[in-house]
Amino acid sequence: MANSLMTTYAPLPITFTKGEGVFLWDNNGKRYLDAVAGVAVCSLGHAHPAVAEAIAEQANTLIHTSNLYQIEHQVELGDKLCALSGLDKVFFSNSGAEANEAAIKLARLYGKQQGIERPNIIVTRGSFHGRTLATLSATGNRKVQAGFSPLVDGFVRVNYNDIEAIKSVAKSNSDVVAILVEPVQGEGGVIVPDTDYLKQLRDICDANDWLLMLDEIQTGIGRTGQWFAFQHSDIKPDVMTLAKALGNGVPIGACLASGKAASIFTPGTHGSTFGGNPLATRAALTVLKTIQQDNIIANTKTMGEYFLAEFSTKLSAIDHVKEIRGVGLMIGIELTHDCGELVAKASEQGLLINVTAANTIRLLPPLLINKEQADEVINIVSDLVISSTA
Ligand SMILES: Cc1ncc(COP(=O)(O)O)c(C=O)c1O
Incomplete structure (x- = not known):
C-alpha cells in the first residue's frame, strides 16, 4: 500500500x-x-504499569527543559547506572547510534590528548553500531554501508573473536586509540565469542593504553542475564554504550566512561537537545528500579x-x-x-x-x-x- x-x-x-x-x-x-520485544527494547513487556504510570506522571509534571539546567532524574539515573556498572560518568543521548557517536568522539579526543593526530579505532566484521555516518562506517556490514561513501575514516577492521588479529594491528599501527566491540554480536547473528575474549581485549587495551569500548546497546540492561554482558567476565570497560531496553520504548541512549576516559568531554565538546530530558530519564529510572525490584x-x-x-x-x-x-x-x-x-x-x-x-x-x-x-x-x-x- x-x-x-x-x-x-x-x-x-x-x-x-x-x-x-x-x-x-x-x-x-x-x-x-x-519474542522480538521491539528488537530488545521492551524488556519489561508492553504497557508495563509502573513504567506507564511514571511516564504519565512525568508528562503531567515536566517533559523537557534543557541541558542548560540541572535535570533531577538525569542525575539520579546517571548515579544508578554508574553504581550498577562500576563506571564513573554518563552522557545521555536519544538512541544507540548517538551513544556510539559519543564513544567515537570520546576516543578521538583521547587520541588527540596523546598526540595522535589521526586516531584509529579497531572494529570487527559482522558488527552493527548504527546508521549515522560514523556508526555505519564502524559497522562491519557492507549492506549497511552501500551507497554512503565516502565513509568516515579511522576504523581498522578485524575478525570478531580473533585476538591474534588485534595483536598484529597493535604491532603495525601506532595510531590505534581504542577497540569498539559488542560483547555478543546481535544483528550479526547472535555470535557469542570465547569466554575469555573480553578479558583478552582488556589485557591488550591495558598493554597499549587503548580504550576498551563495549557496545552494550543490545546486550545491556539485563538481556544476557547480567546487568551488562561484561559482568560475565572479570573486567570493566573504559567506555560502554547503552540504549534499547534502557527506556523500555521511550527513546534514550547513554555513553558511560570510567577512569581516564571519564573526564575527556568538557563543556562544549558534545551535546544533545533532547538527550537525558526529564521524561526519558524518569522512564529509564523506573525501568532500572523495576528490574531490580522484580x-x-x-x-x-x-x-x-x-x-x-x-x-x-x-x-x-x-x-x-x-x-x-x-x-x-x-x-x-x-x-x-x-x-x-x-x-x-x-x-x-x-x-x-x-x-x-x-x-x-x-x-x-x-x-x-x-x-x-x-x-x-x-x-x-x-x-x-x-x-x-x-
Ligand atoms: C549493538 C547495537 N549497536 C547500535 C545499535 C543502533 O541503535 P539505534 O538503532 O538505537 O541507533 C543497535 C541497534 O540495533 C545495536 O544492536
Whole structure:
C-alpha cells in the first residue's frame, strides 16, 4: 500500500494497536506473543504499569527543559547506572547510534590528548553500531554501508573473536586509540565469542593504553542475564554504550566512561537537545528500579537456560540446524539455509520472531517471560524449524 513514508523499511502488513506484557494485539484483535520485544527494547513487556504510570506522571509534571539546567532524574539515573556498572560518568543521548557517536568522539579526543593526530579505532566484521555516518562506517556490514561513501575514516577492521588479529594491528599501527566491540554480536547473528575474549581485549587495551569500548546497546540492561554482558567476565570497560531496553520504548541512549576516559568531554565538546530530558530519564529510572525490584535478571538467566535446553533437546539432531546458541534471553538458531520466510509463518501462528544474518532465527523476548509463554515460543519455533526447507 502506497503511503507517504520513505521506503527505508519493508514492514509486515500488521498494525499493532495494543500491548500488555509479552502480548500484542493487532487492529483485527488477533493476539501475538512478542519474542522480538521491539528488537530488545521492551524488556519489561508492553504497557508495563509502573513504567506507564511514571511516564504519565512525568508528562503531567515536566517533559523537557534543557541541558542548560540541572535535570533531577538525569542525575539520579546517571548515579544508578554508574553504581550498577562500576563506571564513573554518563552522557545521555536519544538512541544507540548517538551513544556510539559519543564513544567515537570520546576516543578521538583521547587520541588527540596523546598526540595522535589521526586516531584509529579497531572494529570487527559482522558488527552493527548504527546508521549515522560514523556508526555505519564502524559497522562491519557492507549492506549497511552501500551507497554512503565516502565513509568516515579511522576504523581498522578485524575478525570478531580473533585476538591474534588485534595483536598484529597493535604491532603495525601506532595510531590505534581504542577497540569498539559488542560483547555478543546481535544483528550479526547472535555470535557469542570465547569466554575469555573480553578479558583478552582488556589485557591488550591495558598493554597499549587503548580504550576498551563495549557496545552494550543490545546486550545491556539485563538481556544476557547480567546487568551488562561484561559482568560475565572479570573486567570493566573504559567506555560502554547503552540504549534499547534502557527506556523500555521511550527513546534514550547513554555513553558511560570510567577512569581516564571519564573526564575527556568538557563543556562544549558534545551535546544533545533532547538527550537525558526529564521524561526519558524518569522512564529509564523506573525501568532500572523495576528490574531490580522484580528480580528480572534472575528470571532472564533461568528462562534463557530453559530456552537453550529445550531447543537443544528438540532441534540439535535436525540436519539443517547448524547451531543453537545464546546468552540469557538473546537466543540464535542458525540454520544451514536462509530462513527469512519464517518470520511471516510465525506471525500467522501469532508469534513474532526475527531472522538476522539471513539464516539465524533470533529471539529477544521480554525478560519477564514465564515458562508457559516460553513453551508457546519453543513449540511454534521448533515446528517451524523442523519443517523449514532450503
Ligand atoms: C549493538 C547495537 N549497536 C547500535 C545499535 C543502533 O541503535 P539505534 O538503532 O538505537 O541507533 C543497535 C541497534 O540495533 C545495536 O544492536
